Amino acid sequence: MRFDLLFGAIAFCAVAGVPFFIPWATVMLTIALGVGLAVLGVVVLLRAGQISFGHGLYYAAGAYTVAFLVQARLGLDTLLLLPAGALVATVIAVAFGFFAVRYRDIFFAMINLAVSMVAFSLLEKLYSITGGGDGLNVARPTLAGLKLGRVSFEFWMFYTTLAIVVVVALVVGRYLASPLGKGLEAIKSNETRLEYLGVSSARILHIAYGVSACLAGLGGGVIAIVTGHVAPEFAYWVRSGEFVFIAILGGAGNVVGAFAGSIVYEIVRNYAAAFAADYWQTILGVSLIAIIMFAPQGLTQMRFGKKRGGA
């Protein structure tokens, strides 16, 4: 355990040092962390044994909320835009959750996929509001009240995202260790028993669904600000599939897995695209097959857990 903490601290320092030692990788890493937030949302649901192939919807909700607010020229700061994106995604999820949490397994996955595709279509078709297939540009907002140039903004946005990631990881880690989080594991292993304990498994899953969407919305907001652009593809099923892919790659067993998976995914994607433009998806696919075969618990479990009993 102590060694794990040491390893985690070293990994954190390595990530935190990137803007100083590999400055050109700063944006790539910020994007990875932003995507990692959305992946963590998927991981929360995986705890209950439920896969969502539609979390792109909440990712897009966060991103578009940020874009709309920036375009409205309200002069909102990044530190207000991000919670606003997360909030809108959460509200949508809580409303849709009343319906979605009635379903399990493939039906849960598909109902999420279906709704995200409806959202994708709306984002594409409602051109006057959403910018259609072109999406919307997101002008660089202030950060903590400061109007920064591009390089400074990218530098500080990285650390802002890193700080958010650390806080979110701690909070979600505590949530997953709480009765509510353990309730998710209970849904996965025996929902019948949970009901006979007098517990509404739907309510536990509904809360998790809201938490999960909040994380995806937060991630979407980060990406909108960092990349300066949002597009309907944010809600497309391929994006949702990517989140699931990364969750499996990193390992759903712990919170760190979402971010480790996301960083590895982003690096492989960037380098594979640069050096094997026609084959980069093949490289990713083969990596995932290798992970499933040789480290079914994901990348972090290769390092953190030699042989752990449960999740």
Add this chain to the structure above:
Amino acid sequence: MRQIVLKAENLRLRFGGVVAADGASLTAHAGERIAIIGPNGAGKTTFVNICTGYLKPQSGAVIFEGKDITQLAPRTIARGGIGRSFQLPQLFLDNTVFENLLLALSAREGTWRPWMRLDRHPKADEMRDMLEVIGLSSVGDRPVRELPEGMRKLIDIALALALKPRLVFMDEPTSGVSSREKFSIMDTLVRALDHSATTAIFVEHDMDVVSRYADRVAVWTGGKIALEGTPEHVLNDPDVRKNVIGV
């Protein structure tokens, strides 16, 4: 006269051509231990499933402490004071034994705070005591998946008792365990039931267990009670000996 805890009245349920409950009625008094015996397919588990909300009868009523619970959902019934264990233990296999009990504790207390670690539940000691009572303290930190059937049976019953129910249904608490284990399980169980003054109704095939631990026996055939009485009276009945016990 002891207070009536449960009154099941004239329950009827058919699955197509199969009659699972055909006017089944049973009354349980506070602190009683009632054994339900009968051949396979007689409707014993159906009766338990109706009383715990898993199945809804086509007619009849289940009255618990004066309230009609016939149409309530299992979780509402559980919250109302009825616990149950299963023929095949229903547990959270990936969690430890202690976590299983703590989840039951959280369910009972309604403590679902997202900032509180489950293992630091303020009443966790109560569950440690329960582990002690059922003799499983040494395996408290092990995942349930790794434990033998006998232990799982005990944990399944402990989960039901952790809710502090006023009535508990147990479906074959000693099935699938060795003959040596069964008395140990039942001794432990009866100790826990007496300790909490819980009324118990259990389905059982083992007549040694029935004669030793039941206050009253109800013989189920064709979806209803054919005979009811003390263990001595029922187990010595010629029809029961021939058709149920098989001697």
